[in-house]
Amino acid sequence: MCGIVGYVGAKAATPVLVEGLHRLEYRGYDSAGVAVVRRGRIAVTKAAGRVQELRDRLAESAPNAATIGIAHTRWATHGEPSDRNAHPHLDADGRIAVVHNGIIENAEQLRARLAAEGVALVSETDTEALAHLIAAEIETGSLEDAVRSALRHVEGTYGLVVLDRTRPDELVVARNGSPIVLGIGDGEMFVASDVAALVHHTQRVVFLDDGELATVRAGDYRTSTLEARRTSKQPTTVDLAADDYELGGHPDFMRKEMAEQPEAVARALRGRLDERFATAHLGGLGLDPMALRAVRRVKFLGCGSAYYAGQMGATLVEELARIPADAEPASEFRYRNPVVDPDALYVAISQSGETLDTLAAVQELRRKGGRVIGAVNVVGSAIARECGSGVFLHAGPEVSVASTKALTNMTVSFAMLGLLLGRVRDLSAASGQRIVSGLRALPAQIEEILTEDARVQQVAKRHAHARHMFFLGRVRGWPVAREGAQKLKEISYVHAEAYQSAELKHGPLALIDADMPSVVVVPHDELLAKNIGTMEQIRARGGPVIAVTNAEIPEGLADEVIRVPRGEPELDPILLTIPLQLLAYHIAAELGRDIDKPRNLAKSVTVE
Numbered sequence: 065m066c067g068i069v070g071y072v073g074a075k076a077a078t079p080v081l082v083e084g085l086h087r088l089e090y091r092g093y094d095s096a097g098v099a100v101v102r103r104g105r106i107a108v109t110k111a112a113g114r115v116q117e118l119r120d121r122l123a124e125s126a127p128n129a130a131t132i133g134i135a136h137t138r139w140a141t142h143g144e145p146s147d148r149n150a151h152p153h154l155d156a157d158g159r160i161a162v163v164h165n166g167i168i169e170n171a172e173q174l175r176a177r178l179a180a181e182g183v184a185l186v187s188e189t190d191t192e193a194l195a196h197l198i199a200a201e202i203e204t205g206s207l208e209d210a211v212r213s214a215l216r217h218v219e220g221t222y223g224l225v226v227l228d229r230t231r232p233d234e235l236v237v238a239r240n241g242s243p244i245v246l247g248i249g250d251g252e253m254f255v256a257s258d259v260a261a262l263v264h265h266t267q268r269v270v271f272l273d274d275g276e277l278a279t280v281r282a283g284d285y286r287t288s289t290l291e292a293r294r295t296s297k298q299p300t301t302v303d304l305a306a307d308d309y310e311l312g313g314h315p316d317f318m319r320k321e322m323a324e325q326p327e328a329v330a331r332a333l334r335g336r337l338d339e340r341f342a343t344a345h346l347g348g349l350g351l352d353p354m355a356l357r358a359v360r361r362v363k364f365l366g367c368g369s370a371y372y373a374g375q376m377g378a379t380l381v382e383e384l385a386r387i388p389a390d391a392e393p394a395s396e397f398r399y400r401n402p403v404v405d406p407d408a409l410y411v412a413i414s415q416s417g418e419t420l421d422t423l424a425a426v427q428e429l430r431r432k433g434g435r436v437i438g439a440v441n442v443v444g445s446a447i448a449r450e451c452g453s454g455v456f457l458h459a460g461p462e463v464s465v466a467s468t469k470a471l472t473n474m475t476v477s478f479a480m481l482g483l484l485l486g487r488v489r490d491l492s493a494a495s496g497q498r499i500v501s502g503l504r505a506l507p508a509q510i511e512e513i514l515t516e517d518a519r520v521q522q523v524a525k526r527h528a529h530a531r532h533m534f535f536l537g538r539v540r541g542w543p544v545a546r547e548g549a550q551k552l553k554e555i556s557y558v559h560a561e562a563y564q565s566a567e568l569k570h571g572p573l574a575l576i577d578a579d580m581p582s583v584v585v586v587p588h589d590e591l592l593a594k595n596i597g598t599m600e601q602i603r604a605r606g607g608p609v610i611a612v613t614n615a616e617i618p619e620g621l622a623d624e625v626i627r628v629p630r631g632e633p634e635l636d637p638i639l640l641t642i643p644l645q646l647l648a649y650h651i652a653a654e655l656g657r658d659i660d661k662p663r664n665l666a667k668s669v670t671v672e
Contacts, residue, residue, distance in 0.1 A: 066093060066165040067137040069261050070225045070235050073252025073282045074131055078122060081135035084261035085115045087309055089661065093137035094145035099152040099161040100133035101232040106161050110150040132232050134225045136163035142171060143188025153192040155199035156183060159229050164191040165257055166221035166242040174217065198226060208279045211236045212290060221420065225255050235280045239272040243418045243446060246270040246278060246285055248299055253280045259302050260309050260461065268299045271444040300444060308461045316660045318464035322645055323514060326507040328469040331458040332476050333503055342496030343487040344480035349437055350453040356488045359409045364391040365425050366413035369467045369550055370474065374413050375543035376637045377478030383634050384499065385485035395421035398428050410436040415462055415470040417445020426450050439477055441470050464660045466555050468645050475638050479503060502632030509629040513642045520643055523610060523624045524650030527581050534582040535562040536598060541585035544637050548583060548644030555662050556652035565598040576607040587636040588615035596621065612643050
């Protein structure tokens with residue numbers, strides 16, 4: 065959600081900045097802009113729309129050799145997407161330029177105060193107020209001090225970079241609730257909201273913590289707190305390369321990331337399965353067997369697809385460990401004054417590790433003494449640092465807004481968590497070994513499902529122009545249905561609703577007709593007959609049925625059948641989710657959607 069890039073060094077800044085913005089396009093945005101210091105003034109170029117439109121405008125302007133600058137892709141919060149509201153924003157004298165991710169919650173009060181002081185505001189944004197506040201403080205000290213003073217008036221979240229035309233050798237950055245990372249090069253420094261913008265130039269990075277600032281020059285950096293106390297931040301090396309963010313011959317990143325799932329799952333399992341004791345090793349949890357036995361309940365917290373993965377995880381934990389488990393949207397948990405159980409294990413789920421609602425839930429849990437671990441895909445992310453322990457997903461970089469391989473690795477990780485918790489309790493060695501074998505079989509089974517891509521594409525073509533769809537499932541199939549509906553909505557814009565199959569007759573059945581296809585998730589389990597009954601109810605009312613199943617169902621009961629391999633029943637949700645990814649993808653492709661960058665959405669949601 066939004067993207068920040070900054071550069072100071074010896075190279076021409078503009079190409080570095082624009083290339084960085086291009087690598088951050090996946091985060092979601094509606095406008096873009098660049099500011100560089102050129103001949104003693106700040107030159108700003110902005111464009112509503114895609115980064116390519118910004119690139120075209122820059123190509124039309126006079127070339128320059130500026131060696132310092134900042135850039136931004138904006139996802140609108142205050143004010144419509146437009147050139148005027150795009151970042152960077154300047155103060156009245158054009159001395160200070162600011163790019164900002166997050167939301168300033170007291171922006172209206174700040175803007176009213178500035179207007180009363182005679183400041184002419186030219187945008188509708190919260191960010192513009194920052195530029196004027198910093199400019200008002202700049203005469204009394206350094207740029208860093210001016211930023212620090214201005215931020216004392218600010219309530220809300222921010223990741224920001226500030227440029228001063230009179231100091232063309234430094235940038236000042238600050239973080240509170242929105243990620244900022246520094247990249248250390250050879251005689252040059254980079255700033256970004258995501259390492260994706262940096263790995264083409266360097267793998268040595270420094271992650272800022274909330275409440276930290278940094279002054280960045282070509283040869284060094286200095287970090288401190290809002291209270292002006294120096295901090296010591298040591299660089300780390302990220303195990304990523306520029307190729308990880310390339311399409312590699314695929315038409316888009318979602319297609320690439322679906323294809324990467326067998327290897328991603330194999331990475332998540334590597335070194336974590338123990339045949340001898342029929343259990344899993346999750347050393348990152350930091351919990352010994354006694355601590356694991358003391359867990360009396362597990363609650364998963366996430367947003368969007370991470371929440372649905374948590375629902376799958378809760379089912380796995382209850383089945384394998386026989387302790388109560390449930391999932392809840394992190395955005396709801398943080399606001400309802402939850403009762404925090406000291407005997408519970410809370411699992412915070414986030415692909416990016418920066419999801420603001422989930423991070424706030426973690427902070428609330430820690431404040432109340434709860435035991436919380438993270439399940440994240442980004443080393444050094446805010447949730448990973450806040451939790452201090454957890455499960456790293458090992459999915460590799462995920463660029464498409466719609467999560468596929470990270471979601472799959474979440475569920476695989478929760479299966480291992482359930483296995484581990486079960487084996488310190490009453491799950492037998494034989495049952496544990498059965499789950500271990502089932503987990504080891506997953507990469508090949510997922511590969512087998514992916515070979516059915518052409519078949520799923522045919523199904524998608526026949527149903528792509530439906531205006532509404534139902535997704536139905538029971539128990540293990542229910543969160544699978546919810547995730548399937550989510551995928552279809554977010555990338556195809558087809559209205560989809562998920563229901564528990566048993567609830568169909570309690571209201572939603574009224575909507576069934578020939579124009580309302582129903583995708584029914586049908587595992588081969590003890591509820592098979594019940595799911596067959598659901599399909600019969602739909603067919604009796606003329607509704608088309610698409611069955612996603614690893615079971616044998618009566619001939620002619622479903623209009624379309626998408627089959628998956630049969631594995632261990634507890635692991636069925638992992639396999640049954642994959643065809644729904646393919647179905648959503650091909651419906652979106654048939655409708656000509658921008659699959660990697662669906663409208664109004666962002667990859668890393670760092671605002672409420």
